[in-house]
Amino acid sequence: MKEYFFLILLFLSNLFGVKIIHDKVLSAPNGITSTVEAYLELPENQIHRFSLLYRPIGNIDYLETKFVKIRNLKYMAEIPGEFMNREILEYFLLLELPNQKRITFPRRDAYNNPIQIQIEILMVEE
16 A cells, blocks of 8 residues: 555656655664665666665765665665664665756755664563
């Protein structure tokens, strides 16, 4: 059902230009690799680069990993588990087109206002 919703959003996004469709990751377990998924309606030859930029909260610089196409319109990238060890991790998506145009998710000032993942610290019972 979720995929049909994204396909409808992709169809509507064609009416308004290039968009990144993404269901935000708001929480994730401590120390476990986190998967980030997104949808694009562009053919691959119109994408210069599609990247996930992430950083532990408090860091200035972002680390970058490229999205990999896993299905027709669907892309995936991973944040390694060793970065999922603070209370909050920040990320945003960056799509670069061949004409040097950049599109981010979130749309407005993604570099300074990224999405935040709350890292769930699991308690081990003895």
